[in-house]
Amino acid sequence: MVLDVFETKDGRRVIIRSIILSDISRVNEFLYFLNSLIKEGAYIAFNRKRNFEEEKKSVMKWIDNHGKEEFHIVVECDGKIVGKGEFGRLKEVSNHVAEVGISLLKEYRGLGIGRIMLKYLIMAARKTDLKYLKLHVFAKNKRAITLYKQEGFKEYGRLPKQGKFKDKFVDEIVMLKKL
Secondary structure, three states: OOOEEEEOOOOOEEEEOOHHHHHHHHHHHHHHHHHHHHHHOOOOOOOOOOHHHHHHHHHHHHHHOOOOOEEEEEEEEEEEEEEEEEEEEEOHHHEEEEEEEEEEOOHHHOOOOHHHHHHHHHHHOOOOOOEEEEEEOOOOOOOHHHHHOOOOOOOEEEEEEEEOOOOOOEEEEEEEEEE
């Protein structure tokens, strides 16, 4: 389902939509997207490139769980997948909380896409019985931290040296938003 179609500041046409069954045929695009982030050294939780079979399992899981305990969005621009966002409900005593995350290819950052992605994830979470959204962000990711704060997330904790990027340790920040 298409959630939004808009034009970026630089005139690119962007589609934000829910993940759909036919995305299974686009595993190579998801794989390229993830491996591009890893190659860039983006401040994400992955640092090992994935192969086709690993990514196929991930995409199938996203499709299977979408709308149940998880919600997944895909960003398309220039005819390719350039972003992904999701939230997933935590289990047991924390099932009133979901972890949220967004990622975009480098050349699509700073165009307002991430903000719109985050707004759709927050709107979708508000339609559930969730009470809080939680996220983890590496302290070096200043642009993301600024966005999260602007959208109402507050820092609630800092875990020292939780990530290692370019041979340097980076703190991980835990942020929370009340829905």
